[in-house]
Each structure stands twice: as C-alpha cells, then as structure tokens.
Amino acid sequence: MIKKTDKVRALVQAGNYQAALRIASKFRLLTREDKKALVMAHECHHSPDFYAQLGLNPDKLKQHGVEILKRLWGNQAA
Secondary structure, eight states: OOOHHHHHHHHHHHTOHHHHHHHHTTOSSSOHHHHHHHHHHHHHHHOHHHHHHTTOOHHHHHHHHHHHHHHHHTSSOO
C-alpha cells in the first residue's frame, strides 16, 4: 500500500508541486507554521486574486510552500 507521504515525496521529486501541496496541505502532523504555509500555498493556486486583495504576494506564498515541501519531502530516499 502506498502511503500519502510516499505520494507527496514522489510528486516533489517529479516537480509536481501543485499536486504535492494538494495532498500535504491536509496533513495533521505538521508544525503550525508549516501547515499554515502549505495551506496558503495550495489556496494561492486557486485564488491568487484573493490573497493579492489581502495585500499578500501569492507567488511568494507559493514559493514558500514549495520550499517547505522540498525541506520535508524533497531529499529523502523513497
């Protein structure tokens, strides 16, 4: 059986960060800061105008989410 973390790891290795964010943003066992960043990065793919209206930079939020994905699941062997 393939675990969700294995799916995320494979998606990160393949460079499919949007799909990895979709799965990882629902993980519960993350730090509060990592969870918030992943959720916001995922939401920025769907509603970038909303975050821009809030005065936030959607591209920076997405990049921060990708950095967290790489830190948590990018360099580990499957």
